Amino acid sequence: MEDFNDCIDHCSLHDLNSVRETLSWSNNSRTGDFKLRKLDRALVNDGWISAFPASFVKFKSQNISNHTPLVIFLQEELPNGPKPFRFFNVWLEDLSIYETVERAWKEKVSGSPMYRITQKLKLVKEAIKIWNKDIFGRVDVKLPVVRRNLEDLQAQVKANPSNLELRKKADDLKDFFILTARHEEAILRQKARNNWLTKGDQFSVLPCCDIANAFVNYFSSILNSDELSSELSAIPEPVKKLSDAQAVWLSRPVLRDEVDMVIKQCDGDKSPGPDGFNGQFFKSFWYLIGDEAMVSNQIRTPFRRGDLQISHLLFADDVILFANADRISASGITTCLDKFSACSGLSINLLKSEVFFSGGDNSLKQSITQSLGIPEGTLPITYLGLPLIPSRLTSGQCQPLITKIRKRIASWNNKYLSHAGRLELIQSVLNSLHLYWTAAFNLPQSSINEIECICRTFLWSGSNSKKCYHPVAWEVICQTKEEGGIGIRRLLDLNKACKMKLLWNIVASNKSLWAQWVRKSISRGGISGLEKPMQAIMGFQGHPSG
Structure with missing residues (x-):
């Protein structure tokens, strides 16, 4: 390949x-x-x-x-697909939308509570699309037409200023144009999702001295804090477990008054969900959909734990469950998935699911896979753009990253770039490609050498060829400008800095889930005495299907 x-x-x-x-x-x-x-x-x-x-x-x-x-x-334009639906708050100014939403929501839909809500939201979405097209009018189409008509009327008024009827029409059309322009501004402001943009172009500007003082005060409060220990051996105490009373309180049913309060306090200008409905929609129509939404709230997650053991990870439609590699844990996973299917109406697609083991003998693996009815998978797999591996990263597993860098350089081969332009692409584009991997892994030295070889060849030749004359050593190139270099960062130094940042997050009582888990599960004996867990661990990746 x-x-x-x-x-x-x-x-x-x-x-x-x-x-x-x-x-x-x-x-x-x-x-x-x-x-x-x-x-x-x-x-x-x-x-x-x-x-x-x-x-x-x-x-x-x-x-x-x-x-x-x-x-x-060979046509001139790529065909554009349908635009995703998004609810705009300015629609609420037209009272006819309430009747449209109520009529669509009252359509009869049978099924589980969660299924009825999702289907009714789809019906409401289609009804609003038709309403926006036929009644409210698409602002992006309507505004240019109103502008042209207003310009024609104003030209006629200038030609016949004594015509009161014509002036009245021009004034009315001007008011309608201002209203339509305000609607367009509101829609664009909501698309931009800028919290500081509240009144059109009326920006709030802070003096430069205030901005500088804010930076100084913020970082001074962090660097001068006495809370952080200077000793690497001073590992914070593990996070305390929830008490029985707290666990019972978290498991109690959610009250309608609590949900009403949360809906009332939510920000209506926040980004919408995947279905296109934002917080303002639910605030405005909660009187209509609140009862059915509370019925569907009976679904509870079965993975709530009182300690700090990571039990599952969720991203998009991928779910990874973690458990000990034994028959009891496998039976627990099966029970949880059955409960989830009974509540939500979704079932696990066994053809797209796999079980991964980081240890254990073959007889145990075979027993667990037969109990789950899911085949065993082979690591590594790609998760969140990175290889999920049970051991140290190898140079072969870094090939997707190297291939991505080569492809990016190949797309620049037809551009006549200067030496300064190639330098800027290396610093701004190529370095950003490997930064995600550098921050997560200890990259193999061979992969670091290959990536730097690709970068220095592109710097001197502008291509991805393997043979190129390098007038200046790469060690000199990577020095600072004050030392005679051009400021390119060495990948090995960047990788070490990222590893030290991870170590700092552990020592500095970082509240991220990863840092807490490392402090609790791995670093009990200190940073220098990390021990490899002896007990086998298995992971399960499942895909729900409707």
């Missing part, structure tokens, strides 16, 4: 822009060994881009073949 990528870089080829790009090959297996891969692609050079700058490739249906047909289009 690396040879193929080197060939693409050598020929200055890159992928053509695509529409609804999908995995283009499958083995069409009807058993559990079903595989999807991206094998087919459209590669073009700089000459093609210059001749057809707006071209793109579209992936068609696979039908009965193993491969997906690719069709290249």
Whole structure:
């Protein structure tokens, strides 16, 4: 694969822009060994881009073949898909929206309480879309038309200033234009999500001296604090467990008055959720949807714990559960998932779920996988853009990062960049690509050397080729400007700094979940005496399906 990528870089080829790009090959297996891969692609050079700058490739249906047909289009614009729905607070000024929402919400929907709410919100969303198009009017379409009509009327008034009826029409249209422009400003302000922008262009400006004093006072309060221990061995005490009374209080039913108070106090200008409805919508229509929302509140999470043991991680539609590798824990996971399915109406897709082990013998693994009915997976896997591994990171596992850097440089090959321009791209773009990995892992020295080799080759040649003359040693280049270099940071030094920051978070009583877990579960004997846990741990990754 690396040879193929080197060939693409050598020929200055890159992928053509695509529409609804999908995995283009499958083995069409009807058993559990079903595989999807991206094998087919459209590669073009700089000459093609210059001749057809707006071209793109579209992936068609696979039908009965193993491969997906690719069709290249040369039209001027990529087709735009539908825009996501977003509720705008300015709509509430038109009282007819209340009748529209009430009529849609009162539609009969059968199913579980949570299912009824989600379906009714979809009905409300579609009703508001129609209402916005037919009654309120799309502001982005309406405002240019009103502006042109107002300009025509004002020109007629200037030509015939004694016509009172014409002047009256111009004044009325001017008021309507101001109202429409205010609606547009309110919508743009809500899209921008700027909390400081409250009255159009009436900004609040602080004197420069106040800003400087604020910076000095903030960092002085941190650096001069006596709360942080200067000794690395002074590890804070583990976080205390919840008392029985606190655990019972957290598990008690939520009262309607408490929910009403929270809804009333929520900020209506905050960003909307995935469904497009923001806090102002629920504040305005809580009288209508509050009763059904309280019924659906019966779903309770089964993973509440009194101590600081991480039991699960959630990101988008991925859920990872952690437990000891024994039959009792496996039975507990099955019970929790069954309760979740009974409450929410969602079931775990076993075909997309896997069990991962960091230890244990094969007989134990086989017993647990059979108990769960889920196959065993193989680490590493990619989670939140990083490889999830049970051991030290290897150079082979860093190849996705190196490939990403090579592709980014390949996209710049057709640009005539100066030496200063390439330096700026290295400092601002390439360094940001590996910063996410650098902050999380101890990168292998071989991977650090390869990344720096790619950067210095691009600096001197402007390409991704492996052969290049380097007039100045990289050690000199990475020195500060005062020392004769150009200020590029060494990747090894940056990696060490990130590791020291993680150590600082542990010692400085950082309140993040990770720092608390390390202090409680790993660093009981001090930073210098970390011991590898002897007990096996397993992880389960599941995907819910409706």
